Amino acid sequence: MNFAVEDDGITGAARGQPWAAENTRLEPRDIEKLPAVREIIATAKINLSASFHANLNYNSPSPRHPNLGINIPAISHRSLKRDAVAFQPSELSFTHGIASGDPYPNSVIIWTRIAPTLASSDSNITVEGPVPLYNHDTESYIKADANPICLEWSLRKAAGNRRKPVSSGTAYTTGDIDYTVKVKTPFWTFLLSTTGGTNSLQVEATGLQAFTTYSYQFTVCGSNKTSPSGLTKTAPAEDADVNQVKLAVFSCANYRKSSDPEKVHLGDFIYENAAKGPRAHNPPRLLYSLFDYRTRHGQDTNKRIEVGNNAYRDGFSSLNNTEESFRNDGPSISVDQRKMNAVRAYFEWMPIRQVDMDDNLRIWRNFKMGKLMDLIVLDTRNYDRSITTLGWNNDYIDLIRDDASRSLMGSHQENWFYNQLSESADRGATWRIIGNQIVFSRILASSSKSRDIWNGYVANRNRTLKHLYDNNIGNNVFLAGDSHQNWVSDLVWLGEKEYDEATGAGGLGVEFAGTAVSSSGVRKPLNGSDTDAREQVEASPSLQWQDGYYRGYFLMSVGKDKVETQFFGSPSVATRNAFDLPLANFTVVAGDNRLSRPVAGGSVESGFLRGGEVQHTNLTLNTETGSWNYTSFNTMYLSTS
Numbered sequence: 001m002n003f004a005v006e007d008d009g010i011t012g013a014a015r016g017q018p019w020a021a022e023n024t025r026l027e028p029r030d031i032e033k034l035p036a037v038r039e040i041i042a043t044a045k046i047n048l049s050a051s052f053h054a055n056l057n058y059n060s061p062s063p064r065h066p067n068l069g070i071n072i073p074a075i076s077h078r079s080l081k082r083d084a085v086a087f088q089p090s091e092l093s094f095t096h097g098i099a100s101g102d103p104y105p106n107s108v109i110i111w112t113r114i115a116p117t118l119a120s121s122d123s124n125i126t127v128e129g130p131v132p133l134y135n136h137d138t139e140s141y142i143k144a145d146a147n148p149i150c151l152e153w154s155l156r157k158a159a160g161n162r163r164k165p166v167s168s169g170t171a172y173t174t175g176d177i178d179y180t181v182k183v184k185t186p187f188w189t190f191l192l193s194t195t196g197g198t199n200s201l202q203v204e205a206t207g208l209q210a211f212t213t214y215s216y217q218f219t220v221c222g223s224n225k226t227s228p229s230g231l232t233k234t235a236p237a238e239d240a241d242v243n244q245v246k247l248a249v250f251s252c253a254n255y256r257k258s259s260d261p262e263k264v265h266l267g268d269f270i271y272e273n274a275a276k277g278p279r280a281h282n283p284p285r286l287l288y289s290l291f292d293y294r295t296r297h298g299q300d301t302n303k304r305i306e307v308g309n310n311a312y313r314d315g316f317s318s319l320n321n322t323e324e325s326f327r328n329d330g331p332s333i334s335v336d337q338r339k340m341n342a343v344r345a346y347f348e349w350m351p352i353r354q355v356d357m358d359d360n361l362r363i364w365r366n367f368k369m370g371k372l373m374d375l376i377v378l379d380t381r382n383y384d385r386s387i388t389t390l391g392w393n394n395d396y397i398d399l400i401r402d403d404a405s406r407s408l409m410g411s412h413q414e415n416w417f418y419n420q421l422s423e424s425a426d427r428g429a430t431w432r433i434i435g436n437q438i439v440f441s442r443i444l445a446s447s448s449k450s451r452d453i454w455n456g457y458v459a460n461r462n463r464t465l466k467h468l469y470d471n472n473i474g475n476n477v478f479l480a481g482d483s484h485q486n487w488v489s490d491l492v493w494l495g496e497k498e499y500d501e502a503t504g505a506g507g508l509g510v511e512f513a514g515t516a517v518s519s520s521g522v523r524k525p526l527n528g529s530d531t532d533a534r535e536q537v538e539a540s541p542s543l544q545w546q547d548g549y550y551r552g553y554f555l556m557s558v559g560k561d562k563v564e565t566q567f568f569g570s571p572s573v574a575t576r577n578a579f580d581l582p583l584a585n586f587t588v589v590a591g592d593n594r595l596s597r598p599v600a601g602g603s604v605e606s607g608f609l610r611g612g613e614v615q616h617t618n619l620t621l622n623t624e625t626g627s628w629n630y631t632s633f634n635t636m637y638l639s640t641s
Helices: 035-054 072-079 290-297 323-328 335-349 394-400 410-426 458-470 526-539
Strands: 002-005 010-013 024-026 093-104 107-115 149-157 167-173 180-185 189-195 198-204 213-220 230-233 244-250 262-265 365-369 373-377 431-435 476-480 486-490 509-513 543-547 551-559 562-570 579-589 619-622 628-630
Touching: 093 213, 093 230, 093 365, 107 149, 107 213, 107 230, 149 180, 167 180, 180 335, 290 335, 373 410, 410 431, 410 458, 431 551, 486 579, 509 579, 526 543, 543 579, 551 579
Parallel strands: 244 262, 373 431, 431 476, 476 509
Antiparallel strands: 002 010, 010 024, 093 107, 107 180, 149 167, 149 213, 189 198, 213 230, 244 551, 365 373, 486 509, 486 543, 551 562, 562 579, 579 619, 619 628
């Protein structure tokens, strides 16, 4: 059967077919009625739908929140309209590089953005307008942009035979999801075969090897236009005998500085405010709409949540859940709508798994890294959090900070967290690494009685400590960010359990809380910052080192016998530079449940160290050349006002 396509129909030489004579002319509305054409379209729909399903950004991150997803049959249908015109490869660019994340032993998430423009889509159709609650609308998507972009992706072993992919597939994207592509590799590959005139579906799945490094890359279908090639690594098997895992830990980035090991980001990946100056935010306003959040995520074109400052389950400091705030503080966007917009963009742009969320916005999850450690990731900012300081209610928060009903996580996540701690100990994991956004330890200095950290949720902290002590769960390492300062403490229940601040006896772990990687911090001369650090340490018995001057990150090497942590600072974040200034080194021996003494070997670069000394050397490593020099800058920060 030979078809010739015309502008408004098809003429066919349908030889031997009972439904058509020679040179039969068919109108567009009649085309899909033809048996052979219907078979072709059905086959195409299966293959195309499978490709859309492969891109996780079309799916809702929660089966209980289908309105966060996009109707895949509608997208597939409109993509088969005969007036759809695909972008040419020359019109497309990988605008934000590539990324990977959330490794499991047999799979990882890989991400990219392939688009005709750097700018984000200005359509809010997936979250706004007169759509039904938990939107199942189809017609609006059918009538939408009919230009899906096709990408092929592949993973190859980084060592050995690199020619043959160990996992590969095809995925589509459109402006509906800001041209982002997020794939779980490997995914279930659907293959259609025809036997005896009958279509049959067979499913093929291939798994990745645990604790193995792979290279990955995307290619525009039918072209030689490729993305950069990246490296990713699967997690070890749950029962594997693992000697070491290295982590780079950082948070609070206006723009980020990269490190080599596996990365753990503890929050404030973007800010919702409107910073000005040389690093002015885009868009130059507070974020409210889906377009706003997408644009801010896309501001860092080197690619790699905060929904709103001081968020809790019913609002933010900049937008309260009231009619007055709705009318006066935001552009007539409610708290719930703003959260929907933020979450939509977050899951489009971040290479994380879309885990099952229960009633709200779940990102908390656990990674079992062999018998060596569990990496337990919490959400202490948005998931069912009790009210926090909003700028005008500080006296109220002070009155209720000790109430038993207050929770940073909500009962669902709290109970899950305690169960994960117990399960980790029961399965014989050596370490429990707990990643959360805010400082856990009890900070007692008058200048640090923040209501927006665990200090403002005393009962939740006490419940956590009680579970650890009652069940004799040791070797715990809490990680934190948010404060734009460095804090290192023994993990203890002050006032309830005996603790010797000189030896560390009585603890059940440690806390490493890092500063911002590039955001602003203490705007004082170095000596003035050291004086503030002394006040902090002397007022808080479990706090061993504090520094508020430098921006930076820290590296953790987790081994069977000990955890070694190195804090680094940048001599300036006013410019892009390759300089790392070692600030302090710490060791935690397995079973000791405290920082090894003398803490930090008795000496640090800055801040204040309990029982030790501070030596300002400015001896800095150039990470590009590997050379060491004495380096200083006149300006630490750029103005954001």
